[in-house]
Amino acid sequence: MKILSKEQVYEGDRLTAERQNITSTELMERAGLQIFNWLHVRMQGAQVPIHVFCGIGNNGGDGLVVARHLVIHGYNVNTYVVNCSDKRSKDFLVNYDKIKHVTKEWPTLLDCKGDFPPIGVDDIIIDAVFGIGLNREVDSWVKQLFQHFKASKAFTLAIDIPSGLHTNQVPEDENGVVWANHTLSFQSPKLVFFLPDTAKYSIQWEVLDIGIDRDFLIKIHTEAELIGKQEVIPNYIPRNKFSNKGNFGHALIIGGSYGKIGAVTLASRSALSTGAGLVTSYIPRCGYNVLQSSFPEAMVITDIDENIITNIDFNISPTVIGIGIGLGTNTKTAKAFGDFLKENKVPLIIDADAINILSENKGFLKHIPEGSVLTPHPKELERLIGTWKDDFDKLKKVKAFSKKHKVIIVIKGAHTITVLEDKLYVNLTGNPGLATAGTGDVLTGILTGLIAQGYNPLVASIFGVYLHGKSADIAVEEKGFESLIASHVIETIGNAYLDLFKQPEQPQPNSESEAKEK
Missing domain, CATH: 3.40.50.10260 (YjeF N-terminal domain)
Structure with missing residues (x-):
């Protein structure tokens, strides 16, 4: 709308x-x-x-x-x-x-x-x-x-x-x-x-x-559009009967540090649950056993360092890379991220500490591939674009940033807004249960999984934000706002897909005579 x-x-x-x-x-x-x-x-x-x-x-x-x-x-x-x-x-x-x-x-x-x-x-x-x-x-x-x-x-x-x-x-x-x-x-x-x-x-x-x-x-x-079910259905790409995992891309999730391997696990799980054909997680060595045992569907590559990422080096050819979840901002990690950006040509989903590193190293911004997606929460956004007077000033600054760097910004909030240059896409799904640790990591995984399958970055951002919120809306019906956790959102991604084509329930007859008439 x-x-x-x-x-x-x-x-x-x-x-x-x-x-x-x-x-x-x-x-x-x-x-x-x-x-x-x-x-x-x-x-x-x-x-x-x-x-x-x-x-x-x-x-x-x-x-x-x-x-x-x-x-x-x-x-x-x-x-x-x-x-x-x-x-x-x-x-x-x-x-x-x-x-x-x-x-x-x-x-x-x-x-x-x-x-x-x-x-x-x-x-x-x-x-x-x-x-x-x-x-x-x-x-x-x-x-x-x-x-x-x-x-x-x-x-x-x-x-x-x-x-x-x-x-x-x-x-x-x-x-x-x-x-x-x-x-x-x-x-x-x-x-x-x-x-x-x-x-x-x-x-x-x-x-x-x-x-x-x-x-x-x-x-x-x-300037702005409201995004609900009817707006995202036309963007859905159905699957061919004879397709295989190679048709749905290879998602690489880079992140994690000692004590924050869970973030990568959540992002990797949600990428695969969204439909990526393959998912590889790139993490420090301390997370190897954790990730292999908690999420056996993922492949794992480890950094040379035990506790942080210091050298992003892999021998695979990913379709898309989600980076920043649980990454930390250690100076060695920041340098590794900068070196990676200079060489990388693959579309990126940039979240969490990768955004914080960009905020401290603005020179890195020129190396971000066109069409990449940044998913900051409010404080991360403030570090990236500076303070704002009010919401309209914030939108003005985000649009200018998007236009200058040719990137998509997903402003997370009660009504998450996806921004590409001067255009705003306002999401209708989601609820206060998402205000809990790890749900942002899930969103990163969902966006990565969609781009891996062939959705263009803007469509993936709009569709992914909708799926993320809808998954939470479905999960909260059973869990309630207070008890909703990020894993619950991943578990209902499939239900959110199914809901896209669910027909409205027909009202039931109130009496036997009404039933006979029907």
């Missing part, structure tokens, strides 16, 4: 009105009706007090459409207009007149001073104060109103985006943003729903289809 920018949303609205021969007011009616339908299905006429707070722009117009339909259907509605300016939009005014024709209780005009309307904890707030067009600091009184929403602890539903939240920057004052329980976004989610600094303003989100022109949606190129 494409994540539209603010400017693209406006363009989509304009083209839709033009191509479907409708007015902007009719498009607003369509959007507001979708919000009402969403509410009506869930409330079924329940007489819970509903407080609809409308601004005087188009988001407020959406709110007035919702309020009008709620009134028509007999709901207990209180409608307010946050009247802090005289710059009302045309469509707001049209819908302000329309609601006067269906109720004697006209919207209450709030003049942005004085007391706030009382709101009970069991009430519902519909936030339609500001939309994506907000381009100024929120007034002090409005900030207090938003805090009044929050203090009431009432369920808060935001229309399109929580008021006060911008689509392309982090708010300077969190008190100037509505903290929504749920956001109904028109046609496309907003990037801010997925960033650590801004995701907190909406616990849940959902996209409503308001009929934006299909040709526009198909052809538009966006």
Whole structure:
């Protein structure tokens, strides 16, 4: 699913009105009706007090459409207009007149001073104060109103985006943003729903289809895309009946140091479990018995040193190399890594201590093969690109780094983002159970295993991040967040593959008569 920018949303609205021969007011009616339908299905006429707070722009117009339909259907509605300016939009005014024709209780005009309307904890707030067009600091009184929403602890539903939240920057004052329980976004989610600094303003989100022109949606190129099952299925490469292990590549995993052989074991296991034909592990000598006994499917090459890697030398021809897991940053290891980079021409997955070594030896970066994948966690990323002001500044710096060095960066997090130059791919799978030691090593193995099979590095990164998260989602159903460990994720990689083509379960008949009818 494409994540539209603010400017693209406006363009989509304009083209839709033009191509479907409708007015902007009719498009607003369509959007507001979708919000009402969403509410009506869930409330079924329940007489819970509903407080609809409308601004005087188009988001407020959406709110007035919702309020009008709620009134028509007999709901207990209180409608307010946050009247802090005289710059009302045309469509707001049209819908302000329309609601006067269906109720004697006209919207209450709030003049942005004085007391706030009382709101009970069991009430519902519909936030339609500001939309994506907000381009100024929120007034002090409005900030207090938003805090009044929050203090009431009432369920808060935001229309399109929580008021006060911008689509392309982090708010300077969190008190100037509505903290929504749920956001109904028109046609496309907003990037801010997925960033650590801004995701907190909406616990849940959902996209409503308001009929934006299909040709526009198909052809538009966006900075960001949302990655779920439907986005990764077309990238899956099925296996031929007559294939053999040689058809699926040879993955080499380089890493480990005394006490950290487990990291290489996890990465090697996940590479093979993802589908690599062969996996070889390159480790210091101290890990030989450990790896051979714990993971007999892998081949093992050892360094000349007992406890660390000091000389990366092998006589095999790997398809792809995953490097850095458990590696350590000893000066001898760093030198060995630098020497290896100068000679290597094979695609790389670079993780953990290999990233830390790059951060301390920026001259090594020029030797990284084009299209290699770096998978830093937040602190490793900070060491690599420097500190950032906020999430948008971080994305700007990552895009610049990716473009300069022609590499793919996988920014690990609750919504892992894969970055190639100016393009962002935001992942939907995964859960808090992944916040445990070793799961990053598993991701490295998954990406290595996919590239070994012939997936190009970008597709492997997008697909691999999805599989990693989906495997954890499946495992957590049995293990729970707290008890999930990295090995559990490896054990469910196969289930994640199977889930790609699993058909949705059909609802079962509720009675014998229904079963007979079917």
